[in-house]
Amino acid sequence: MHSSRLAYLFHKYINKEYTPIEKEELMLLIKQGENDEALKKLISDMMAESNDEMELPVESGDAILQSVLAKEAYTGIYVPVARKRHRLKRVSIAAASIAVCMLTVYLVGYKTGGKKEVAKQEIRAPAVEVSTGTAQRKTVRLPDGTQVWLSPSTVLEYPSAFGGGTREVKLSGEAFFEVAHDARNPFIITSDNIQTKVLGTSFNIQAYHNQKKIAVMVVTGKVKLSNLGAMHDKIENVEIAANQKAVFDKNTDRFIKEDADTVAAPNMLKRKEGEFVYKNERLQKLIDDLQEYFGVNIQVAREIRECKVTANFYVTDDLQDTLEPIAISVNGDLQKNNNEFFINGKGCPE
Known part of the structure; x- marks a missing residue:
């Protein structure tokens, strides 16, 4: 049963007619060592049937089979193909060579029982x-x-x-x-x-x-x-x-x-809703964040940079309306020059 099912799934894979479930089933059958000979025969038969349509050097075919059945790491095999004038019968030249190489990658990954070799062949997602x-x-x-x-x-x-x-x-x-x-x-x-x-x-x-x-x-x-x-x-x-x-x-x-x-x-958690809450935070740290959030230059007098402040605001708020109560909380005052702000003060409140 396994050999007939393996053949069925193998040909579905080669002809790109498989479903995701059929592909997974094929890989599981391949992983079982008892199917090595049947697999070797399927690949050999496919090459023989395509012999009139493509010229595959013997050493290349042997290298593919050996890398699969001997469980060697796949390093990439070049399969030169020479076109002939008559029409292809069952499998196109490109499909046959590419399918064998693609299947080899999968086989090596499954036969070695891991994903490292396969992962190396994966294309990074955009x-x-x-x-x-x-x-x-x-x-x-x-x-x-x-x-x-x-x-x-x-x-x-x-x-x-x-x-x-x-x-x-x-x-x-x-x-x-x-x-x-x-x-x-x-x-x-x-x-x-x-x-x-x-x-x-x-x-x-x-x-x-x-x-x-x-x-x-x-x-x-x-x-x-x-x-x-x-x-x-x-x-x-x-x-x-x-x-x-x-x-x-x-x-x-x-x-x-x-x-x-x-x-x-x-x-x-409030930041998920766009509200930024600060409790007993250094004034300079809060100002650094506000500059990032609003893209505006804000300067603070050296004497009050380490003062602790409590504040909450939304990034949709008017920046001046946010800064004024902060300045008052440190006994300072807010000055604005064009699109720049300055918080002045003589020292932190006791």
Whole structure:
């Protein structure tokens, strides 16, 4: 039964008439060692039937069969074809040679019991890039079901289809992630030299090129952070769980791990709706973020840069209306010159 079914599926595959289920069934039959001889005969018969239509050097045919049946790694076999004037009977020259080579790739992958050899032959899925401008937000649904909320001035790059055992994306800017759980395929975000690896969780990552720090705060689950471009010999790894935050300082090339208060992490959820909440944050940090979000130059007097402030706003709000209460909270005043702002002050309130 197996041999007749193998022949049926083999010819369906060669003629490109197979369904996805039939293709999977063929690969499973091929994986069984008891079908090696039947498979060898099918390939030999196909070559013999096509002999009048294409000239296949003996050594090339042997190399194909040996690479399949001897379970050798497939490195690519050149199959020269010489056309003759009479019409093809069953299989076109191009289809016959290409089909054998394609089948060889699949056979080697299955016969070695793994996906490494096959993965090397896979074509990378086209990259997709989504970006936001100043005062703009976007929501993106990735191929695996992961949802991403992009903050202003952000660029997210990801493949149109995930493969190869991982789900990898690149981020420049800020985004909130709700990662679809998949224990077999870790989700990896690369921002500059920092890699964030998760299985399924929700967290916010801020990694603007213009800022000296990269911050990750976890709302649910757990993530692992790695410094791939470490100046020191050993790559630094940090794990953080819910209500924890890790900050990477580009100047010191080090992570700082801290426990967030019970309000900070849940406040990150509000960013999904476009509301940005800050509690007891350094004024200069808030101003740095506002410059990224609104694309406007904002200067702060040196004496009040380290003052702690509390604020909330939407990126659709008027920037001046957002800055005025912030200036008042630090006993300062707001000045505007064309499209630039300056917050003046003599010192932090007691």
